[in-house]
Amino acid sequence: MSGLAMYTETRAGPQDELVTKYAPLVKRIAYHLMSRLPPSVQADDLIQAGMIGLLEASRNYDATQGASFETYAGIRIRGSMLDEIRKSDWTPRSLHRKVRQVSEAIRTIEGEEGRDARDTEVAERLGISISDYHHILQDASGHKIFSFEDLTVGEESITESLEGRTVGPAEAVEMDSFKECLADNISSLPERERLVMSMYYDEELNLREIGAVLGVSESRVCQIHGQALMRLKARMNEWREA
Numbered sequence: 001m002s003g004l005a006m007y008t009e010t011r012a013g014p015q016d017e018l019v020t021k022y023a024p025l026v027k028r029i030a031y032h033l034m035s036r037l038p039p040s041v042q043a044d045d046l047i048q049a050g051m052i053g054l055l056e057a058s059r060n061y062d063a064t065q066g067a068s069f070e071t072y073a074g075i076r077i078r079g080s081m082l083d084e085i086r087k088s089d090w091t092p093r094s095l096h097r098k099v100r101q102v103s104e105a106i107r108t109i110e111g112e113e114g115r116d117a118r119d120t121e122v123a124e125r126l127g128i129s130i131s132d133y134h135h136i137l138q139d140a141s142g143h144k145i146f147s148f149e150d151l152t153v154g155e156e157s158i159t160e161s162l163e164g165r166t167v168g169p170a171e172a173v174e175m176d177s178f179k180e181c182l183a184d185n186i187s188s189l190p191e192r193e194r195l196v197m198s199m200y201y202d203e204e205l206n207l208r209e210i211g212a213v214l215g216v217s218e219s220r221v222c223q224i225h226g227q228a229l230m231r232l233k234a235r236m237n238e239w240r241e242a
Helices: 003-010 013-034 043-060 069-087 093-113 119-126 130-143 169-187 191-202 207-214 218-241
Strands: none
Touching (some): 093 130
């Protein structure tokens, strides 16, 4: 049964109109996410999770907080979908292990050399071929689309921390510090990695479109994206430890 059908059966009284009006927003967000996910992720699962987020938004929305309902609901819908993806994590454990190893190698090399770690250096540190290293980057990019959400603030992900709740002064300072550190680390990425991140997350181009802009293959863009994510993971680890 779809989330909308579940809602229709339970009837939420005054919230009916909001849920009916913004149900298309759930599908729009779901299919936008689908364009970045492996085929194993089903649109129906995302839509059902998103409807739960919409229901929660309709119950908890407070117009006095300043945000429009669509903005507030969009955050809650996307957050519910990301939670569903995390619960049914399709990433093999072996890839999680490899990502940790790559991030640690990048952090170590950059700490020793005082500059960006090169592909060849990371592959050599891991004792693998450059081809195998590029395969790891490609797999990491394909599976870890939501790596920004995986960067934690305390015990919560970024998405959970931003899901429309009121935070105290200490938390607000911590979030501001985190965002400033993340922005600084993104701006310090190698130029091509920074361009890929900007086009992918800010301009919302897909990998094929980015490849056309840069004049490289889609698989190479995937590798660059994976490299950028793991470099950020390595650099943000210092912030989390601090």
